[in-house]
Amino acid sequence: MEYLLEVKNLTKRFGGLVAVNKVSMEIKEGEVVGLLGDNGAGKSTLIKMISGVHRPDEGQIFFKGKEVKIDSTRKALSIGIETLYQDLSLAENLNVYSNIFLGREKLKKILKFINVLDHDYMHKESKKVLDRLEIEIPSLRNRIRVLSGGQRQAVAISRSIYWDAKLLIMDEPTAALGVAEQKKVLELVLKLKSQGIGIIIISHQLYDVFSVADRLVIMRRGEKVGERNIKETNPDEVVSLIVGAEKVKQ
Amino acid sequence: MKKPGSSLILNYNISTTIAFIAIVVFFIIFTPNHLFIDIRNLVSIGTLMPDLGIVALGIGMLMICGEFDLSIPSLIPLCSYVFAILLMKGINPALALVILLPLGAVLGFINGIIVVKTGLPSFIITLSTMMFWKGVIFSLSHMAPISITKYINPHPYFEKMLIGTIGKLPIQTIWFVGVAIILGLLLHFNKFGNWIFATGSNKEAARAMGINTNMVKTTCYIIIGILCVFAGTMQSVRLGSFNATQGIGFEMKAIAAVVVGGISLRGGIGNMLNIFLGILIIKVLENGLILMRAPVFGIDAFIGLALVLFAIINNFIQRRLA
Ligand SMILES: Nc1ncnc2c1ncn2[C@@H]1O[C@H](COP(=O)(O)OP(=O)(O)OP(=O)(O)O)[C@@H](O)[C@H]1O
Ligand SMILES: [Mg+2]
Numbered sequence: 001m002e003y004l005l006e007v008k009n010l011t012k013r014f015g016g017l018v019a020v021n022k023v024s025m026e027i028k029e030g031e032v033v034g035l036l037g038d039n040g041a042g043k044s045t046l047i048k049m050i051s052g053v054h055r056p057d058e059g060q061i062f063f064k065g066k067e068v069k070i071d072s073t074r075k076a077l078s079i080g081i082e083t084l085y086q087d088l089s090l091a092e093n094l095n096v097y098s099n100i101f102l103g104r105e106k107l108k109k110i111l112k113f114i115n116v117l118d119h120d121y122m123h124k125e126s127k128k129v130l131d132r133l134e135i136e137i138p139s140l141r142n143r144i145r146v147l148s149g150g151q152r153q154a155v156a157i158s159r160s161i162y163w164d165a166k167l168l169i170m171d172e173p174t175a176a177l178g179v180a181e182q183k184k185v186l187e188l189v190l191k192l193k194s195q196g197i198g199i200i201i202i203s204h205q206l207y208d209v210f211s212v213a214d215r216l217v218i219m220r221r222g223e224k225v226g227e228r229n230i231k232e233t234n235p236d237e238v239v240s241l242i243v244g245a246e247k248v249k250q
Numbered sequence: 251m252k253k254p255g256s257s258l259i260l261n262y263n264i265s266t267t268i269a270f271i272a273i274v275v276f277f278i279i280f281t282p283n284h285l286f287i288d289i290r291n292l293v294s295i296g297t298l299m300p301d302l303g304i305v306a307l308g309i310g311m312l313m314i315c316g317e318f319d320l321s322i323p324s325l326i327p328l329c330s331y332v333f334a335i336l337l338m339k340g341i342n343p344a345l346a347l348v349i350l351l352p353l354g355a356v357l358g359f360i361n362g363i364i365v366v367k368t369g370l371p372s373f374i375i376t377l378s379t380m381m382f383w384k385g386v387i388f389s390l391s392h393m394a395p396i397s398i399t400k401y402i403n404p405h406p407y408f409e410k411m412l413i414g415t416i417g418k419l420p421i422q423t424i425w426f427v428g429v430a431i432i433l434g435l436l437l438h439f440n441k442f443g444n445w446i447f448a449t450g451s452n453k454e455a456a457r458a459m460g461i462n463t464n465m466v467k468t469t470c471y472i473i474i475g476i477l478c479v480f481a482g483t484m485q486s487v488r489l490g491s492f493n494a495t496q497g498i499g500f501e502m503k504a505i506a507a508v509v510v511g512g513i514s515l516r517g518g519i520g521n522m523l524n525i526f527l528g529i530l531i532i533k534v535l536e537n538g539l540i541l542m543r544a545p546v547f548g549i550d551a552f553i554g555l556a557l558v559l560f561a562i563i564n565n566f567i568q569r570r571l572a
């Protein structure tokens with residue numbers, strides 16, 4: 001089966017620092033890949049090259065078998081790569097449905113020639129997608145800032161789904177959440193997986209990753225140091241890969 | 251409009267309205283002979299306010315994206331100087347105004363592009379461009395006023411269009427309200443407005459959604475540049491001359507008006523209706539205090555006090571919201 005996404009030898013340098021060094025990985029439809037590594041290992045930088053925030057200095061990206069040049073976030077969005085960033089990707093002062101439609105606003109014409117925002121349509125559509133994912137938000141007209149962390153993450157996820165994500169990248173989606181909310185997000189991940197969406201999930205919480213991922217990719221100091229099927233590994237091995245085996249032995 | 255989801259309603263700040271009504275009532279009661287509501291006084295407010303007001307509306311929008319523009323007291327006389335020069339070259343005033351619009355846009359664009367490309371605080375950048383253009387305008391004009399009445403007089407239609415009256419209503423007021431409505435539509439009913447709020451509240455989030463936040467900010471600067479053309483021309487036609495000190499102090503008064511209008515200095519929050527009222531409040535305060543025979547040079551002290559008060563109140567309200 002062809003891969004949904006395949007990256008080969010992606011490299012990103014910031015000045016003298018090689019943040020990501022020749023990393024290759026791939027992901028299939030309906031697969032959940034956990035991306036692990038210590039702080040500063042290069043996880044966020046790697047996924048930002050896939051989502052169009054950074055341009056790789058070297059390497060190639062293939063999406064559904066075809067090479068793609070992802071030179072802007074817009075480009076990534078247009079081919080179905082949606083990303084949830086570590087620093088929540090919502091505008092706090094806009095309401096729920098405006099965030100779901102942010103950058104892709106639905107307009108309607110009044111007096112035949114003036115384009116204005118179509119609030120009713122955006123509200124209705126957002127409601128639909130939230131219902132489909134069984135996400136409860138009191139009012140979609142509320143600003144994001146009054147929502148809980150879990151609700152925000154749910155809004156961000158439903159935005160990706162509404163815009164027909166083929167690949168969903170989540171950078172520490174549960175970091176800022178309480179236990180119950182973490183669980184809800186992980187359930188959501190499994191639901192999306194069952195709909196055939198490929199998911200890359202970055203997390204420092206091994207428990208999270210072990211409960212949803214099929215496969216793990218481990219990075220250290222910008223390099224990929226290991227790849228494991230979830231069934232053939234255990235948290236201890238993964239931790240030693242993350243911190244570097246030498247350290248563990250000491 | 252009735253939809254509470256619209257940013258017009260969501261960001262509406264009632265305290266500005268209450269303050270406006272309170273101040274108006276106060277001046278109606280306490281100005282000698284209730285001079286404040288004398289029709290001549292109202293007409294004078296309506297004539298003078300738009301000079302600052304039109305530009306301040308644009309400043310408000312810019313501040314919602316989290317940036318400042320201190321360059322307006324130089325852009326205004328610069329536009330009005332070029333206007334006077336064009337008139338002296340025998341160019342029809344209406345045509346001169348049309349020629350000026352792209353100039354204003356370019357001046358705004360220069361501010362915007364430096365701010366977004368350097369990533370430095372716009373406070374510093376526009377302080378620099380303000381001083382730069384001030385130097386240019388002072389040396390070009392030698393600070394001498396240029397009378398333009400003899401060029402304007404043969405074109406009464408032009409004068410009427412900018413500074414005429416309909417009945418007693420000054421045309422300037424109509425322009426001011428008109429600009430407020432256009433910017434209000436842009437800010438609250440157009441996708442560009444959504445992008446302004448997104449840029450001001452979470453730039454990274456906006457970028458991630460493919461919004462070109464640099465373009466959003468630069469466009470706001472360009473709008474201000476164009477508004478400066480408008481305000482500068484209108485003011486010099488009213489004064490009958492170009493004057494190197496036109497627009498002096500507007501940068502701070504505009505910020506004051508916008509803050510009184512409940513816009514957060516951190517960006518992301520704001521409402522055109524509030525900005526409009528903020529401008530009215532500053533002008534009404536000035537006017538009312540003069541009528542109450544407050545010492546002219548002391549008026550700023552009152553406005554300063556009012557500003558602090560508003561900033562405290564707004565901060566309080568925003569914390570309650572958060
Ligand atoms: N825009 C940037 N400019 C310069 N250096 C950067 C930039 N972004 C990241 N880096 C550096 O690149 C390295 C990798 O950072 P990255 O954010 O990818 O790590 P991470 O694995 O996501 O870490 P964390 O788990 O803490 O989020 C770090 O040393 C970081 O300081
Ligand atoms: Mg990271």
